[in-house]
Amino acid sequence: MEKFITVxxxxxxxxxxxxIAKRVAKLLNYTYLDTGAMYRAVTYAVIKAGLDPxxxxxxxxxxxxxKIDLKEDGTVLCNDEDVTKVxxxxxxxxxxxxxxxxxxxxxxxxxxxxxxANSKNVILDGRDIGTYVLPNANVKIFQIASVxxxxxxxxxxxxxxxxxxxxxxxxxxxxKRDYIDSHRDFAPxxxxxxxxxxxxxxxxxxxxxxxxxAVIKEKxxxxxxxx
Ligand code: DC
Numbered sequence: 001m002e003k004f005i006t007v008x009x010x011x012x013x014x015x016x017x018x019x020i021a022k023r024v025a026k027l028l029n030y031t032y033l034d035t036g037a038m039y040r041a042v043t044y045a046v047i048k049a050g051l052d053p054x055x056x057x058x059x060x061x062x063x064x065x066x067k068i069d070l071k072e073d074g075t076v077l078c079n080d081e082d083v084t085k086v087x088x089x090x091x092x093x094x095x096x097x098x099x100x101x102x103x104x105x106x107x108x109x110x111x112x113x114x115x116x117a118n119s120k121n122v123i124l125d126g127r128d129i130g131t132y133v134l135p136n137a138n139v140k141i142f143q144i145a146s147v148x149x150x151x152x153x154x155x156x157x158x159x160x161x162x163x164x165x166x167x168x169x170x171x172x173x174x175x176k177r178d179y180i181d182s183h184r185d186f187a188p189x190x191x192x193x194x195x196x197x198x199x200x201x202x203x204x205x206x207x208x209x210x211x212x213x214a215v216i217k218e219k220x221x222x223x224x225x226x227x
Contacts, residue, residue, distance in 0.1 A: 005030070005121045005220055006136075008129035009212070011143035012189060013177040014150040016200055017125040020143065020208045022074075025123045027213070027227050033070055033116055035126035035133070036096075038109050040087035041068050041078040043099045053095040056102045063108050070116070090163075094173075097180040100127075106186055127181055130192035139219045140195035141212055149201045150174050 007030070009017045018034055025032035042062060043053055051058040069077040076084045086092065099105055106128075113133050117124060126133070130140035145153075151171040158165045181189040191197060196215045200208045213224045 004119065005138050005216075005222070006117055006134055007123040007139040007141070007216060008134055008137040008192075008195075009123065009125040009141045009143055010127055010130050010189070010192070010195065011125075011141075012145075012150070012174075012181065014154045014174055015143050015145045016150075016153065016205070016208060017143050019205060020200075020212055021123045021125040023205070023209050024212050024216070027209075027225060028121070028123075028216075028222075030121040030123050031072065033113065033122055033124040034074075034076075035109070035113055035124055035129065037070060037076045037087060038068050038112065039100045039105075040092050040096050041076055041083055042066070042105055042109070043092045043096045044083050044087050045078055046099065047091065047095065054098045056104070059099060059102060060104045063104065066108070068109075068112060097177050101180065101184040101186070103186045110187075127189040128187040130195050131190055132187040135192070139216050140192050141215055142191040142195040142197045143208075143212075144197060144199050145201045147171060147174055147178070 007024070009021050011017050018036070022032050045062040045066065046053045046059045049062055051061060053059055067079050071077065074084065075082060076087060110133050113124065116122070117134060124134070130137055130142070148171070151167060151174050154170050154174065155165060155167045158170070198208065198211050203211065216222065217224050
């Protein structure tokens with residue numbers, strides 16, 4: 001049976017995990033799975049159904065029959081609807097931490113993630129991949145950056161996308177999400193004991209990609225293509 005390689009990248013919000021994971025996946029020809037997008041898709045489904053995303057008994061009503069597809073081109077489908085853009089809107093971002101703290105929702109999504117990861121070479125990014133979803137992942141990375149740095153990156157991203165925001169607002173929201181993500185009861189954000197920590201505060205995207213590739217090479221012995 002072919003042995004597939006699994007790379008887990010966990011870390012706090014806005015640490016650049018998805019940017020790095022996407023680039024590494026492309027270089028290695030691995031499938032990239034954005035698990036945060038799945039929590040966002042559920043949040044969207046809850047709001048769309050007119051339910052309160054802060055109340056578990058209401059939110060879990062969307063679970064029966066829920067279908068989430070992460071396409072290779074980055075498109076996210078929720079019950080066959082293209083939600084790629086709307087799940088990045090503030091209405092979803094401001095509620096997703098509540099949804100991600102609900103155990104029945106986590107269990108349902110973790111099942112889907114394990115299923116998606118078991119038959120190919122994959123890179124997943126999230127909060128609990130190395131600690132809970134795939135504790136036997138071949139490579140575990142904990143990617144961090146300072147709050148100031150993450151807030152500044154998100155602020156510049158918003159400016160480029162024309163989304164109005166202030167640096168103070170974003171700093172507060174990053175801190176709040178850090179707190180909720182790392183203080184929830186079930187599968188909180190935490191560095192796995194065998195994860196390699198990479199602090200990207202003073203790194204460019206290219207340097208961060210190289211740092212992740214170096215860990216993958218060290219842990220798996222695979223050849224890294226020239227890039
Ligand atoms: O990475 P992101 O900002 O798209 O994640 C959205 C939310 O989902 C965030 O509050 C953390 C949560 N999340 C999680 O709890 N576990 C994961 N594996 C991925 C994301």
